[in-house]
Amino acid sequence: MAVDPIIVLCTVPDEDTAERIAGTLVSEKLAACVNIVPGITSVYHWKGAVERGRELLLIIKSGQGAYPALESRVRTLHPYELPEVIAVPIGNGLPEYLDWITNSLKTIS
Numbered sequence: 001m002a003v004d005p006i007i008v009l010c011t012v013p014d015e016d017t018a019e020r021i022a023g024t025l026v027s028e029k030l031a032a033c034v035n036i037v038p039g040i041t042s043v044y045h046w047k048g049a050v051e052r053g054r055e056l057l058l059i060i061k062s063g064q065g066a067y068p069a070l071e072s073r074v075r076t077l078h079p080y081e082l083p084e085v086i087a088v089p090i091g092n093g094l095p096e097y098l099d100w101i102t103n104s105l106k107t108i109s
Contacts, residue, residue, distance in 0.1 A: 032104035
């Protein structure tokens, strides 16, 4: 396998933002696939207060080599002051699916 596959989690405030980020990451080959999961509620500390908000979750399938460019692109497109961008390595998976992730990404040298 050419890249170490990862899952990147990112919450967004609305469907337009979700579609814009997902479409950009896939079209620029920084992600093989992005799932948009609607209807989540986030509860978190922000600037000294406990906040609660409705969000959507992006589940982004990518590779470790593409992560720096992916993170940069999300920062550019995301409306939050501090967006959630968390990468988790994929330890195991269907080999053909993991190969598909690798083959779907831009070659990063």
